Amino acid sequence: NDGLVSTASMMMGVSAVKTDVKSMLLTGFAGLVAGASSMAIGEFVSVYSQVDVELAQTKRDRDKNGAGDEEGGGGRADKANDxxxxxxxxxxxxxxxxxxxxxxxxxxxxxRSYRVRLGAICAAVTLALLVFGLAGAKLGGVPVGRSAARVLVGGWMAMAVTYGMMKAVSAPVGF
Structure with a gap:
C-alpha cells in the first residue's frame, strides 16, 4: 500500500504542474527508488536492532546462568539461532x-493524453487499493466493506491532497 499510494500521489502532484508524460514517469520512478530504498533501510535498522537486543539478552542469560550451564541458557541460545x-x-x-x-x-x-493518463492512474490505483483493502480484511477477519472503503478513501485523499497542494503552490501569487 505504501508504494502504491506514495508513488501515485507523487505522480498526481507533479501532474498538477507538468502535463508531460516524461515528468510524471520520472517522478514516479524516483519515488519508487527512493521509497523502496527508504523502506529497506528502515526495515534493516529495525530488525538489526531487534537482533542486537535478542543477542544481548541471550548473553545476559548465559552470564546469569553460568557459561557452562547448558540447561539454564539452552532455550535462549536456541532462540538466538532463530x-x-x-x-x-x-x-x-x-x-x-x-x-x-x-x-x-x-x-x-x-x-500520451494528459487527462486519460490521470484517469488511468486513478482507475488502476483504485482497483489496487480495493484489492489491498479486501485482502487485509480477509486476512484480519474483519468486515470487508469498511476495510476496503478505509483503504480506498485514504489513498484517494493522499492523491487529492498532493494534487491540490501542488496546484495551489504552483499558481501565480501576483508577483
Whole structure:
C-alpha cells in the first residue's frame, strides 16, 4: 500500500504542474527508488536492532546462568539461532514497496493524453487499493466493506491532497 499510494500521489502532484508524460514517469520512478530504498533501510535498522537486543539478552542469560550451564541458557541460545535476517527483511520491504509503486507507473507509462493518463492512474490505483483493502480484511477477519472503503478513501485523499497542494503552490501569487 505504501508504494502504491506514495508513488501515485507523487505522480498526481507533479501532474498538477507538468502535463508531460516524461515528468510524471520520472517522478514516479524516483519515488519508487527512493521509497523502496527508504523502506529497506528502515526495515534493516529495525530488525538489526531487534537482533542486537535478542543477542544481548541471550548473553545476559548465559552470564546469569553460568557459561557452562547448558540447561539454564539452552532455550535462549536456541532462540538466538532463530533470529530474523535484517537483509531478508530489508529485501522483502523494498520488494513490496516496489510492487505497489509499479501499478501507477504502468498505468501512466503508455498513455500520451494528459487527462486519460490521470484517469488511468486513478482507475488502476483504485482497483489496487480495493484489492489491498479486501485482502487485509480477509486476512484480519474483519468486515470487508469498511476495510476496503478505509483503504480506498485514504489513498484517494493522499492523491487529492498532493494534487491540490501542488496546484495551489504552483499558481501565480501576483508577483
Amino acid at each position: 533470529l530474523p535476517s535484517p537483509v531478508q527483511a530489508a529485501a522483502a520491504s523494498a520488494l513490496t514497496f516496489a510492487v505497489g509503486a509499479v501499478v501507477p507507473l504502468l498505468a501512466a507509462g503508455f498513455i
